[in-house]
Amino acid sequence: MDALKILKAAAADPYEYGATIKAKTGKKVVGNFCTYTPEELIYAAGAVSFRLFGTKEDISLADKHLQSYCCSLVRGGLEDALRGNLSFLAGTVFPHTCDSIQRLSDIWRLNAGFPFHIDIVLPVKLDTLSARTYMVDVLAGCKTDLETALGVQITPERLQHAISIYNDIRRTLGDIYRMRSADPSVISAGDLYHVIKASMIMDRDELLPLLNALYAELKAGAKAVSLNASPRVLLSGGVCNHPDIYDALESSGAQVVWDDLCTGTRYFEGQIEENIDPVEAIADRYISRMVCPAKHLNVTARGEHLVHLAKVQNAAGVIFLFLKFCDPHSFDYPYLKKFLDEAGIPNILLEVEAQLPADAQLRTRFDTFVDMLN
Ligand code: SF4
């Protein structure tokens, strides 16, 4: 079995995969846009959580509903829904995150026409006692909504099993990341991107054995420490849906060794406690992992975290990769940059559109940054 080949095929054509899994297994497929989606509840309801990345096609239908200064993920997601590209979805779950996603949720509910639509209004500030109580209540409400929408009962046993499967998936993804950080030659950054993307869309019962097989295959060829002296870089930002960005960076001579991306470590960071109330345990993971810029801890947490990550991963530089018009990441950028500058860690900011490939201008900027690191 070539695990990587199967994972890459799913990631290369996610909608084909979503439609096939629905036809093959009869499982319902539930769309979402964010790592604050309680996927364990969806799994426990017998469905497949399916991350939406937005279209690569031109946007026309969505522009009738959204301003052109919304990010391309939001506009591209709506475009896909309006074009009927997501007809395999049984419904969608919208966690309360940035302004654009919140407004998209209303437009989606009114226009996309899926059988069910669940909003999850999670707290924004996560370091208070009341935030945990409130989050547990909201997650319990989401569990009830999913039970109604999908016509199943999420028993404690089903939820414990879901948590165990997700813990195994997250642990294995972390193991693959750590192995690659020690020896980036085990798998290219572009291939690893496909593994993460596949992990966000695949039937998790099919995914876990593939990840385990991939880990074993990679481990057999891994060296304890990399002999490659190319500069190590860390990516920070939201969603990256461009495998060619990873290829462009590697052709510039850099090694992408870690990230702080929603399509990366933010997806698999943190384990869920298996011996306490499962809904409380899911809330605890959200509360204990590092926030994204759409949530709040104190005013220095993300800056300290990023500097810590860069040092632990022995990164020579940090590349901020944002979608254009992404307010939350742009608002956090000046203070994150200040933290990196004060720690003497070189960094650049690049803005991309989901619909555009890594163009010549981006490649030139990568080359210049990598030359400077060298
Ligand atoms: S940046 Fe935050 S709100 Fe946006 S997708 Fe990532 S986790 Fe969700």
Ligand code: SF4
């Ligand atoms: S890229 Fe930014 S603006 Fe777009 S959905 Fe994610 S957090 Fe919101």
